[in-house]
Structures are given as structure tokens and as C-alpha cells.
Amino acid sequence: MKALLSNTYLKILGVGFFLLLLAYLSYASLVFGIVETSWHTAIDAFTQFNGTNEHIVIKEVRVPRVLNALAVGMCLGIAGTLLQALTRNPIADVELFGLNAGAAFFVVVAITFFGISSLTQFTWIAFLGSAVSGVVVYLLGSLGRDGMTPVKLTLAGAAITALAASARHGMMVLNEKSVDEVLFWLSGSVGGRKLEFLTAVFPYMIVAWIIAFLLARPIQTLLMGDDVAKGLGQRTMMVKLAAGATIVLLSGSSVAVAGPIGFVGLVTPHLARFLVGIETRWVMLYSGLLGAALLLAADIGARFVAKPAEVPIGVMTALIGIPFFIYVARKGLDKG
């Protein structure tokens, strides 16, 4: 397939366009919502803060929300690219593979049994949860003579998700005190989170982004097949492990900030490949930008679909992502 943006000049221009789009969406996300405000109020909130409702809403609610959506969207988009490259599977996603469910399960266990409530601990537990479930799904999906196939991975992911979800439900019923805390985690939302959540994990995100872009070139080689990559002198195991660890960092930190949000990472790599072709570095960058844009847009949409209630953003992204999933499942699997 020929990419839409075929030369480097156009690709850089495209990045500029997406940055503008992100700026516009951020503006829209700041201003629109249950409390309608205007651009002037938004600026005033920073320059001449006067303690009115609108100013408080913008500073305490909307700004964290925008930043969360941007950071988490970026993480999910990049994680999706890595995951699809690593498993050579067009329908790979952190939600489908049970990474989100695993992280949520571990957090619930931590709250219920160990009474843990500090933020940094949550983050590490979420990392651990997505790592464990990721490894289990990967192993289950690679069983059998024909190696890893999309179907086996998806089914293994579904089974692990069901298992983690039922155990989680059970614990939540048993320990009613934890329900409130946990429901907050499980709803999957970029709103209602204080900025501290983001600042606590932001360093990890930065590290993960940098590693991801450093990995882009080795992964490009790996995509040609294990044998070719080995023949070219690559230590494939190291690359795979590094990519796996990065995925865990990315998905774990986005779960820590926003709870389980699926399907962003499924959709964006496909769109990115459509735009810039197969070069992994560009795909990763575009997928990250697209992820941020998608999540911001979904978040704005979530405020208006069920006004005055808010739909969890995970529901919005699932509803956007599933038709796409079905499309890819119908189209893409006949080849592989």
C-alpha cells in the first residue's frame, strides 16, 4: 500500500498539522463541558485568577484532564505500535490481551488485602499486574506447533480477562469498603484525576517514550522475521525483552493515571501506517500523536453523549474501536 505522506517533508508537515490539531482539541477540551466557559476565561484563570467557579473548574478540573488525555493517549498509541510489531499481529491491543484487566486486578488485590493506598505503590502494582498478565497471555498464545497466532492470542487474552475480572468482582463484593476506591480505578477516565497522578508517573512515561523511539530501528529489522534479524547480527531476544518491558511501562503507567482504556492502541497504528507507510519510527510518532488526539476527542465526546452524566472514556474508545477490530479481523487475517 502506498503511504499518503510519501516523503520526509510531507511527514514533518503532517506532524505540524497534528500538533495544531492537538492544540485545538486541548482548547476545546478546556472550554466545553458541563460548565461552559470561553477562551478569555481560560486565559484569565492563569493570568488573573479570581476564584470564580469557572476559573476553579478550568484550573482544577479541565487542565489536568487535558494533560492526562494527552499523556495517556500518547502512551497507548506507542504501546499499540510496539505490541503489534512484537506479536506481528494486526489486532493486538492492551485491552484485548488482558494487560488492563491484569493491572486492575492487582490494584484491587493490593487495596483489599494489603490496605495499600499510596500513589507510587499503585503505580508499581499496576506495572506488575500488566507485566504478569502480559507474560501469561504471550505464553498461552505461543502454544502449539504453528506458534503465535492472532486467534490464540485473542482467546488467551479473553480468558485471562474473564479470570481477572471474576476474581476482582468477588473481592469487591467481599470488601465493600474498597469498592469506592476501586470503582474509581476501574471506570477508566481521564477526568477526576488530580494532577499528582500524572506527575507521579510522568518520569516513567518519558523514559518509556525515549526507549520506544530508540527501539524503533531494531524493531524495523525484527519485523523482517527472526531469522533475518539474527542473520543481520541482532540479538533478537534482547530487543523483544526491551520492547516487552517498554509496553509494560507504557500500559502500566496509563492504567495508573486513567484506569483501563482499550482500543486506542489497536486503532492508531493502522491509521498511522495508512498515513506514513511502514517505517517504524514514523509510525510510532504518528501513532502516539493520533492516540493523544483520539483520546482527547473521545473525552470531549464522553461529556456530551449522556449529558449531564459522563460516559466512562473506556466505553467510548471501545465503541469506536470494536467496529475497527471487526474490520481488521475480517480483512487482515486471511493473509497471515
Place this chain on the structure above:
Amino acid sequence: MKGYLTLRPGKRLSSFHLHRKSIWVTVAAAIATLAVAVISLGMGEMKVSPLDVLKVLIGMGDEQNTLLVQQFRMPRVVVGMLVGASLAGAGAIMQGVVRNPLAAPDILGVSGGASVAAVAFLLFFETVSIKWLPPVAFLGATLIMFLLYALAWKKGVTPLRLVLIGVGIKIAASAVVTMLIMFSPFLLQNKAILWLTGSIYGVSWADARMILPWTIGLLLLAALMARRVNIQQLGDDISMSVGSTVQRDRFFLLLICAALTGTAVSVGGEIGFVALLAPHIAKQLIGPSFGSALPLSAFIGALIVLIADLIARMAFTPIDVPVGVFTSAVGAPFFIYLLYRNRNR
């Protein structure tokens, strides 16, 4: 024909072969179900001995026990059995038609469709009689079934594509249910969340009466189709060449499957993995012939739900854990095992 019992009522008109082992295994399963039901009726905050429960059942118990057993505990046990039997029947049909050991209505999102319809019905048609809930859930299940079939259709339906797209549809259905819950008043929210895990907490005789005719009727209908399911299991080519109307039969069978799923979901919500487990256990015990596997699956399904519900009720008293938690806790590892066993298919 060793191991078979031949019946020829009316000497000439008809004859049946009955598999001896199937008969006694099924009878044993039925007795086990009854025994667990009696024990379950006796367990709770106030214990009633199994003997007293039996007395109540034949109408000779004392007043307090009668009230306790008949009014408070029996509806739950009866509904549990009916729901389990419906789910198991639906699973048996689906595994026969799709010819995939991993297929089950809850894994493919058919139960999800039923709960979308049921939650929407409870939400938007509050004033309409609750009697219409099973047909509505059935409608939802049927629509999802056809959607699934249509989406998976690409010069025929391959079982793997069906399963893959089913997983997607399941996730979409639960997203829609979550969305509907957001719209609903607070009182319904709690019930709807229970729905997603599957629970038979707080059911009444009205619920039991509501689904009884559906469960019995549909299972009988499925039993009448047994011959056709057996042929379907051989594959499209063979069944066509022996004169079976493959596509029409498949359509009717999937319709019955959707109806059974809807029946179960309308009262119990999405009780996971029963529809997967029961037929597998039945086939392990007596082999794949549908005519004998169906009744045995139904009893085993009832037994699974009863035992799971008993544990859910008793293990953490006074808290009532949704029964779906336990069925999934057993079913999901079994699903992983099936995945492992079918790894080279």
C-alpha cells in the same frame, strides 16, 4: 448392538435405541442435582436438616420450615436449575453447530446481546409488564447472533473467524451495557452491575414461573432436533450429501440457542462459562451423540449453577457473592486448558 436398549412401542411404527450408559449417567446426574438442591434448600442463616426439607417438599413439614424453604429458598434453587439447564442447552447446541469446542454463547457475545436488550428494556419500558423480559432478551440474543454470523460471513463462516469476531462483539456489548447503566437511575444501577457478573440473588417465584415454560419448551424443541445436530457435527459436505437441509437446520438451531441464552440471561444475567463447561463434561462422560448429551448437559448445567450458588451464598456469609464469580473462576482456567489442548488444530 451391545450397550444399547431397544424400544419398539407399537411393534412396527417406531423404534428407539437407547444408550444404556447414557441412561444411568443421566439418572445419576439428575439424582445428584436433586440431592444438591435439597442440601442447598437447607443451608443458610437458619439451617434445616435435609430430612425436614424433604418433609416440606412432600407437604408434611412444620409451618416455619415450610415458609423458609418454600417462600425464601426454593425460588432461588429452582431458578438456578432452570438457568443452568438453559445455558447448558444453549452451549451444547452452539458447540454442535459451530463445530468448535471453544464456542459458547457467553464467549461469542450472544449473552452480551441479551443483556443489552434486557437492561434497555428495564430502563426504557419501566411500565411494561416484566413478563416480556425473556422474549426481549431472546430478541437481543437473536439479533446479536445474526450480526455475528453476518460479520463473520466471508464465503462461508470459519469457526476461528466466528470466535474472533465474537470476542469483539462481547466487548462492544458490555460497553453498551455500561453506557446504559450510566443513563439509569441509581436503584437500577446496582442491579445492572450485578447483571454483568451474573447473579440469582433475590429472585422470586414470579421469576421462576416466567422462565419455566421457555426453558422446558426450548429444551424439548432442541431434543427433537437432535438428529439434525448429529448430522451437522459431521461437517457441511457430508450432511448435505446425506440429504440434510444444512443451512435451514443451522438457522433454526442457532435460533433455539439464542432463545435459551435469552431465557437464562433475563433472570440470571451473564453467568459465565456454564454454557462452555456443561456440554464438555457431558461429552466426556457419554460421548458426542447429541440426543443423549443434551439432557445430561442440562442436568450438569443445573448442578454447576446450584453448587456455585451454594458456595457463593455460604462461603462468605453474610455477604452474597454473585454466582458468576465462581463459575468464571472455574470456567476460565478450563477455557485456557481447552485452548492448550486444541493448540495444534
